[in-house]
Amino acid sequence: xxxxxxxxxxxxxxxxxxxxxxxxxxxxxxxxxxxxxxxxxxxxxxxxxxxxxxxxxxxxxxxxxxxxxxxxxxxxxxxxxxxxxxxxxxxxxxxxxxxxxxxxxxxxxxxxx
Amino acid sequence: xxxxxxxxxxxxxxxxxxxxxxxxxxxxxxxxxxxxxxxxxxxxxxxxxxxxxxxxxxxxxxxxxxxxxxxxxxxxxxxxxxxxxxxxxxxxxxxxxxxxxxxxxxxxxxxxxxx
Numbered sequence: 001x002x003x004x005x006x007x008x009x010x011x012x013x014x015x016x017x018x019x020x021x022x023x024x025x026x027x028x029x030x031x032x033x034x035x036x037x038x039x040x041x042x043x044x045x046x047x048x049x050x051x052x053x054x055x056x057x058x059x060x061x062x063x064x065x066x067x068x069x070x071x072x073x074x075x076x077x078x079x080x081x082x083x084x085x086x087x088x089x090x091x092x093x094x095x096x097x098x099x100x101x102x103x104x105x106x107x108x109x110x111x112x113x
Numbered sequence: 114x115x116x117x118x119x120x121x122x123x124x125x126x127x128x129x130x131x132x133x134x135x136x137x138x139x140x141x142x143x144x145x146x147x148x149x150x151x152x153x154x155x156x157x158x159x160x161x162x163x164x165x166x167x168x169x170x171x172x173x174x175x176x177x178x179x180x181x182x183x184x185x186x187x188x189x190x191x192x193x194x195x196x197x198x199x200x201x202x203x204x205x206x207x208x209x210x211x212x213x214x215x216x217x218x219x220x221x222x223x224x225x226x227x228x
Contacts, residue, residue, distance in 0.1 A: 034217075044204070089155070093217075099211055100158040100169060102158065103157070
């Protein structure tokens with residue numbers, strides 16, 4: 001069935017360093033890959049997304065890459081700041097379903113001052 | 114900026130009781146979703162809804178669950194007879210169209226605690 005694997009489950013980086021979170025997906029029909037940030041007690045907030053017709057997308061300190069052949073996609077956060085501390089979820093959506101989102105298991109990112 | 118809203122933020126109920134979780138999707142959105150997140154686990158899809166019909170539902174969404182759009186603005190999730198394992202955060206989401214590449218916007222969630 002559809003599945004999204006995410007790692008690492010926890011990540012601690014020094015403020016100012018980069019953080020990388022990696023995901024793989026199983027459904028070849030997946031064509032949309034959003035990344036959500038979830039802060040304590042809040043719902044998932046979209047931070048960036050990528051569609052299957054591009055390999056990379058950047059928005060200020062955040063970038064995502066997609067390798068369709070390998071079914072891998074990654075989130076890169078550069079120059080990390082304390083407010084980046086949160087749980088990050090990768091996800092995938094497929095044109096063959098009702099566009100439900102399949103989430104990864106999440107990465108708890110902690111930024112050390 | 115338009116946002117999805119949910120009420121209540123926290124619901125406590127006794128096992129076996131019925132609960133209704135409410136959501137107000139973004140006004141011009143046509144597709145609606147419910148997800149749940151058990152504490153410390155991933156967000157799981159429950160059901161999608163379009164044109165007053167369920168489009169797809171997961172194995173979790175059994176006969177105890179139902180959804181409704183009673184008017185032009187609200188979207189509700191009903192659990193008929195709650196179980197302890199229904200305790201979770203429930204998120205409503207909406208999107209403007211049905212294409213998989215359209216963004217889903219999530220509400221802040223309702224924390225359901227079943228005692």
